[in-house]
Amino acid sequence: MTWTIVAVLAAGVWAQRLLGMFVGGRILSRQPALGRLATLIPAAVVMAVIVQLTVASGSSLELDARVLGMAAAGVLVWRRAPFVVVVVAAAVVTGLARLL
Amino acid sequence: MDETTTGDHAATGPGWGELGALCLTFFALGVTVNVLVLERVGSESLTITAAIVINSATTELAYLAVRDAGGTQVAAVIAGWVVASRFGLLAVSLGARLRVGVWHRAAAGLQSFDPNVTWAIQQRTAREVMRVFWRTTAAMHIGWVSGIAIGVFLGNVIGDAQRFGLDAMFPAALLAIIGNLLRRRSGALAAAVGGGLCLVLIPISPAGVPIIVSLTGAIVALATMPEEST
Numbered sequence: 134m135t136w137t138i139v140a141v142l143a144a145g146v147w148a149q150r151l152l153g154m155f156v157g158g159r160i161l162s163r164q165p166a167l168g169r170l171a172t173l174i175p176a177a178v179v180m181a182v183i184v185q186l187t188v189a190s191g192s193s194l195e196l197d198a199r200v201l202g203m204a205a206a207g208v209l210v211w212r213r214a215p216f217v218v219v220v221v222a223a224a225v226v227t228g229l230a231r232l233l
Numbered sequence: 234m235d236e237t238t239t240g241d242h243a244a245t246g247p248g249w250g251e252l253g254a255l256c257l258t259f260f261a262l263g264v265t266v267n268v269l270v271l272e273r274v275g276s277e278s279l280t281i282t283a284a285i286v287i288n289s290a291t292t293e294l295a296y297l298a299v300r301d302a303g304g305t306q307v308a309a310v311i312a313g314w315v316v317a318s319r320f321g322l323l324a325v326s327l328g329a330r331l332r333v334g335v336w337h338r339a340a341a342g343l344q345s346f347d348p349n350v351t352w353a354i355q356q357r358t359a360r361e362v363m364r365v366f367w368r369t370t371a372a373m374h375i376g377w378v379s380g381i382a383i384g385v386f387l388g389n390v391i392g393d394a395q396r397f398g399l400d401a402m403f404p405a406a407l408l409a410i411i412g413n414l415l416r417r418r419s420g421a422l423a424a425a426v427g428g429g430l431c432l433v434l435i436p437i438s439p440a441g442v443p444i445i446v447s448l449t450g451a452i453v454a455l456a457t458m459p460e461e462s463t
Binding site: 134135136138139140141142143145146147149150151152153154155157158159161162167168169170171172173174175176177178179180181182183184185186187188189191192193194198199202203206207209210211213215216217219220221222223224225226227228229230231232 | 247250251253254255257258261270273274279282283286287288289292293296297298300306310313314317318319320321322323324325326327328329330331338339341342343345347350351354355395396397398399400401402403404405406407408409410411412414415419420421423424425426427428430431432435436439440443444447448449450451452454455
């Protein structure tokens with residue numbers, strides 16, 4: 134990675150964020166029928182990120198300690214446990230599973 | 234605010250305990266990501282600048298992964314841009330809820346991440362959306378910037394942070410943040426379709442594409458589920 138590459142990567146990331154905010158966001162806010170997408174997009178996209186962080190290793194699927202940690206987090210979220218308990222429990226269960 | 238459970242954000246926004254835990258999560262993320270980046274880049278100043286200016290850990294990691302695998306600069310840059318597409322999608326969601334001027338809108342767009350947007354858009358008024366968005370953004374950046382510093386200057390002392398399970402903190406935090414959305418049938422359907430498509434596509438598509446395609450989950454839920462009272 135060079136300084137030029139940092140600038141090029143940053144330009145692409147900034148452009149996507151600004152396009153989403155100024156173009157996509159305005160379209161959604163002016164179309165009441167599409168307004169619900171504002172809450173549905175994060176549900177779909179963030180769940181995909183969670184799946185990727187839990188079972189992906191490069192471009193392959195890998196079931197390892199992360200799955201146990203996230204299973205614990207899932208149960209705690211379902212039981213409406215406090216946020217900090219969910220986060221710490223996921224780390225502890227994943228760490229312990231790696232030790233065993 | 235009293236300790237808040239993972240189902241209460243819609244009415245109240247995150248409390249100090251949740252913001253502290255999110256700060257800790259981004260600290261762990263900052264340490265683990267920047268240890269990896271520094272190993273490959275070899276320059277402290279470039280690692281710190283990349284972390285702050287690109288403002289997307291997944292973009293940095295995708296770029297480095299493609300280069301590690303022998304890919305060209307162009308392929309690595311495209312991979313970095315594609316995995317950042319989710320921030321554009323999240324900015325769409327946030328943009329639909331904002332009632333602010335151009336410069337404020339631009340600043341919010343450039344800071345669109347999973348936790349701050351997802352917590353913010355669960356608030357009822359535009360004013361609350363902004364308040365929760367910037368509070369959450371501040372908590373994330375305090376953790377992220379201190380994580381960068383520790384990862385770059387003390388990374389070799391900490392060693393492999395993954396062995397402590399720190400890499401599970403970020404997805405767990407995201408799950409807790411969308412917990413409230415999952416309790417609605419439309420949110421659960423959007424997440425199930427989006428997550429399922431991502432799972433199927435990970436082994437067969439280029440990096441970042443599964444995240445873009447997961448948007449289908451939101452469209453399916455919009456088209457098939459009636460509006461629910463919140």
